[in-house]
Amino acid sequence: MNLQIVMEYTPEILAGVVVTMKLVVVTMVLGLLLAVPLALCRNAKSKWLSIPAYAYIYFFRGTPLLVQLFIIYYGFSQFESIRQSFLWTFLSESYWCSILAFTLNTAAYTAEILRGAIKSVPQGQIEAALSVGMSPIKLYTRIISPQAALIALPGYCNESVLMMKGTSLASTVALLEITGITRNLIAETFMPLELFFLAGVIYMIISTIMIGGFKLLEASLSRFRVEI
Amino acid sequence: MRKIICILIVVGLGAIFSSASAQxxxxxxxxxxxxxxxxxxxxxxxxxxxxxxxxxxxxxxxxxxxxxxxxxxxxxxxxxxxxxxxxxxxxxxxxxxxxxxxxxxxxxxEQGLFLTLKGKTIDFSVEGMKGKKIAVQRATTFANYIKGIYGSSVDIKYYETPASQILDLFSGRVDLILASDVFVHKTIESEDGAKLEIVGSPVIDSKYIGDxxxxxxxxxxxxxxxxxxxxxxxxxxxxxxxxxxxxxxx
Incomplete structure (x- = not known):
């Protein structure tokens, strides 16, 4: 193990941290925005809503993230019609292809987490809320969401960390994030042990920060909770 | 039954290790x-x-x-x-x-050849290449050549295999490919090769390409x-x- 190499190349790999963090933040925001309606559709009584949502989740949970990324990056670019459309402004970029794949993937998992959390709110509370004349929107914002959010949080934290590590796949579509830069440096130095170790430590630091953030959020959300 | 499984595992492991060290x-x-x-x-x-x-x-x-x-x-x-x-x-x-x-x-x-879509004119001076997207395979001599000659004035895209470079040349995500002459010729002779064109002069600089x-x-x-x-x-x-x-x- 050559620690000199680790010190020397840390700044170069840190440039990739910016790209990785951008991927993570944008994916988490977009993924959550997509997951909420998906979860609601999945729980809906109407088959027209629940079956498409289930099909979506079924597809994205059942296929590897790498395959999804390749379909979006290499697959879509085969179609002349896509290359001529406004979509190509985004799809021609490795960065946006990665964002799209990660978002669609994480939304499927997050929707399942949210669905379970919504289901776990006791039926009695919902009936009570309806019986005092709450509208469905009020029922969701005042009774279901605050409790479901807390239940979903640990699972969502897990999914976010998994997704953060999944961003390393973006290196296969010519994006220079942490893993991509690390692999380029290995090509120059032939030192896989040191450099992959360094990359691993950086990923671990990011995930530690994320887990810490979720812990704080959980504490803040549960501050009104009365222990029974 | 358990004994048999144990024996099988030992024999199996033995076979794996002996074959790896066989002379x-x-x-x-x-x-x-x-x-x-x-x-x-x-x-x-x-x-x-x-x-x-x-x-x-x-x-x-x-x-x-x-x-x-x-x-x-x-x-x-x-x-x-x-x-x-x-x-x-x-x-x-x-x-x-x-x-x-x-x-x-x-x-x-071996030499390197530049490949592009037919009809594109490329100016190979450092000034003319400014902002061009060039595909190379990660960890190849061609990657070093582009980095050495054009540095950060071009956008170098790193790919896992030569075939994925070709896909992105066709899609227009990159302007140019630098790859080995034999691979480039093989690609030109393939079905879609008619849309492609070799441009510039062959890359033979032994400082980058080696001997x-x-x-x-x-x-x-x-x-x-x-x-x-x-x-x-x-x-x-x-x-x-x-x-x-x-x-x-x-």
Whole structure:
């Protein structure tokens, strides 16, 4: 193990941290925005809503993230019609292809987490809320969401960390994030042990920060909770 | 029942370890992604110029050849980590690689060629290349060439295999590809090749491209290196090399 190499190349790999963090933040925001309606559709009584949502989740949970990324990056670019459309402004970029794949993937998992959390709110509370004349929107914002959010949080934290590590796949579509830069440096130095170790430590630091953030959020959300 | 399983496991492990340490076996890595040097045919067989050269050398040395398929950017790390004993995979002899591994004499001279979509005019001066997107395969001599000549004025995109570079040239994500002459010619002759065009002059700068293609072995395996060099002399003089060369490049 050559620690000199680790010190020397840390700044170069840190440039990739910016790209990785951008991927993570944008994916988490977009993924959550997509997951909420998906979860609601999945729980809906109407088959027209629940079956498409289930099909979506079924597809994205059942296929590897790498395959999804390749379909979006290499697959879509085969179609002349896509290359001529406004979509190509985004799809021609490795960065946006990665964002799209990660978002669609994480939304499927997050929707399942949210669905379970919504289901776990006791039926009695919902009936009570309806019986005092709450509208469905009020029922969701005042009774279901605050409790479901807390239940979903640990699972969502897990999914976010998994997704953060999944961003390393973006290196296969010519994006220079942490893993991509690390692999380029290995090509120059032939030192896989040191450099992959360094990359691993950086990923671990990011995930530690994320887990810490979720812990704080959980504490803040549960501050009104009365222990029974 | 449990006893039988235990015995089976012990025997199985024994078989795995003994076969790995058996003598007179040379494990040779190739990438199987750079036709016609090395590739996998429709039936799943590893084929190509490199593979035939490796077979001829091993026959000459009287050793058993075991093919190992290895991704390009893990080639030299894999060799050092003793996952295999030699790399015969269109690998150019460069000063940087010579610092960590040894090379046999050259068995092929390679050049780089620029490939683009037909109808595009490219100005190869540093000024003219500004902002151009250039595809190279990660960890190749061509990647070093582009970095050395154009530096940060161009947008270098790194790919896993030569084939994915071609996909992104067709889609328009990159303006240019720099790849080995044989691969470029092979691509032009393929079905979609009519849309492509070779531009600029061949890249032969030995500072970046190295001095031909050689067989890489670990620094400490001097005996193996000597045998490979001797075997290369033999097949070059007895006509075997020419036969293999004609088969793949003529």
């Amino acid at each position: 007179n076996v040379v494990r040779i890595a190739n990438e199987t992604a750079t036709p016609p040097f090395n590739f996998v045919d429709g039936d799943g067989n590893i084929k190509g110029f490199d593979v035939d050269i490796a077979a001829a050398l091993c026959a000459e040395l009287g050793v058993k050849k075991v093919d190992i398929i290895q991704d390009w950017d893990g080639m030299i790390p894999g060799l050092i980590a003793k996952k295999f004993d030699a790399i015969i995979s269109d690998m150019s002899i460069t000063d940087k690689r010579l610092k960590v591994v040894n090379f046999s004499q050259s068995y092929y001279d 031909g293609v050689g067989i890489a072995v670990r620094k400490q395996d001097t005996e193996l290196l000597k045998s490979f060099n001797k075997a290369l002399d033999t097949i070059k003089s007895n006509g075997t090399y020419d036969k293999i060369y004609d088969k793949w490049f003529m």
